[in-house]
Amino acid sequence: MNEYQDVSLLIARLAQADEQQQIVQLNEMVDSGLDEGSLANLLEAFPVEQRVRMWRNLPLELHIPVLTEMRSEVRFSVINALSEAELKLTLAKLDNLSLIEWADSLPEEIIADAMRLISRDELELYDRAKEYSDEEIGRWAEQKVFTLPIGISVKRAKVLLDKYQFETPKYVYLTNRAKKFRGMVLYSDIVTAPEISQLKALAQTELVTLNAHQSINDAIDAIEHSDVPVVPVVDENESLVGHVDWQFALNTQREIYEARLMAGTGMDEGDDLFTPVIKGTKKRGLWLGINLLTAILASMTIGMFEDVISKVVALAVLMPIVASMGGIAGSQTLTLMVRGMALNQVTQGNRFALLKNELSIGSINGVIWAVIIGGIAGLWFQSAVLGSTIALAIVINMATAAFFGVIIPILLDKFKLDPALAGSVILTTMTDVIGFFAFLGTASLVML
Structure with missing residues (x-):
């Protein structure tokens, strides 16, 4: 478990360091487990030239997550400072949710380049998400979820999980033969259950679910009243679209609060602290x-x-x-x-x-x-x-x-x-x- 770190103290440390020390200290913060959102807040506290330099020195696997966590103007300030080659390499690493997050705040030509560069699988997920409006939860649902047929045995489920799953999921979603969502089960329950057991015997079926056309506010309410930290999202045919989790709810609530706080003075939640x-x-x-x-x-x-x-x-x-x-x-x-x-x-x-x-x-x-x-x-x-x-x-x-x-x-x-x-x-x-x-x-x- 990562220990909570006060970002204001980390910002103070970096502000007092020279360029070389900043990079060393930043890497130490990454190694200590500082999450992407905190890293984004940290970089936002510095003028554009310094934040771009620090972002470039982050591990490559953190480039996209940190940019996605940034406010829209801050994100653009970094992207705008990249060379053409750097920009293409960055865009090629985008996943569908990040592209959705970026799409409304970047020039159309950059988004068009991103759609040409990202993988076909991510583009397909992006196109599915675009079927829903900005206010509908289907647009923001995490579609990369692992599903299994509800009628199989635990032994068969373990074989499929070992064969297809590269990352260990916390929850596995269950569907019937018609591909309709019918419940979910903890991955740990599958691992520990007797192999002769049926998967449906382990399933949680009395779950709060969301229709993909419901609003983001409905999703936040649903997570608040859910017994588990994720809420499945289904379409009108009961097919699984994906899920939203507590982290999505917290981030969205924070953005709503910041937007309303700044709106009264004509400012925007995405405004840069060091705006030009x-x-x-x-x-x-x-x-x-x-x-x-x-x-x-x-x-x-x-x-x-x-x-x-x-x-x-x-x-x-x-x-x-x-x-x-x-x-x-x-x-x-x-x-x-x-x-x-x-x-x-x-x-x-x-x-x-x-x-x-x-x-x-x-x-x-x-x-x-x-x-x-x-x-x-x-x-x-x-x-x-x-x-x-x-x-x-x-x-x-x-x-x-x-x-x-x-x-x-x-x-x-x-x-x-x-x-x-x-x-x-x-x-x-x-x-x-x-x-x-x-x-x-x-x-x-x-x-x-």
Whole structure:
């Protein structure tokens, strides 16, 4: 069993070493059993020139697994630095799952070269996987699984395993004469069972299975509720397509988390820590431009009440409180909705109940905090009218924030847009505009 190693400590060690020492230390890490995912994270922490040099010095059998574990932009930075000969040698070693992983993030000409260079068997598996969409688990299932007829004896099973299996599988999948999936058995059970036993007597038949057209989210849920760390994937004819395992579930969950974490700022889960300056500037500049438009809308709302602000300076001091309270309240509801939608918990049947519940929470919190903030503002500026004005704005804005926190992700999902990507920007704009309008509008009526 490999001992867990803190990648941050390994990165610190490599960063302090010179070029020659880096390669020596990297090989020591490989020898200690550092897995491909950790190696990928380690290389991602260095500028492109250094990561390419370290990748080249990895054992050849790790080149493809480490590249596949990398984020898409990082992977491309390495591939883009290779010579034509190096690239062809690398592409020729791709397996079907790696090619699927790479296909959406590399130029078409590189993928076309890969399809010409990989083995015929891997290409056939790749073509089968491409029959399913990106969101269907059949595309991502590991198809290289070992199968045996369920009706044979253990003795016959051992002969077949010895004859055809070069690597020892943990599980062997069982099919009937019509090639339909009927169960699976531990390899160790076959090895230790009496040879006169029938294979079907060892089989686990009450298993969680997935249809190849089911979603990736369904696969993650199935693995969570499975008694074994793998879930067989079958097609509509019950023929075995392959399997997905707990590692797939963990990696996918991590990618979903990272994607949602970065989406709110217009970033992508595949972005490189050392992204090229011009490319990074362009990508982030687009999001900054969108944010500018929303900020202008909020500023225009404030501009409508320039007269009252110039006469009652305290309004300018208190405006950030109105915006902040509405923004936080809306973000809480939005986060809850995005999580619920990701887990398929939000449906047409419970949307109204969710809206009612969130409006109740927003309104009650609005009243409580309106009293507190209104009291503080009234004492601060010695004005009961000003305290009452901001209190009313807080109630309106927090109730409105709860409303839009529910409605916005539902509408974005209906139009096939990611609520985690655009939801926070739209919500912030709505709470700012409505909060400022409620606060300054009320002030203009009662304080001028």
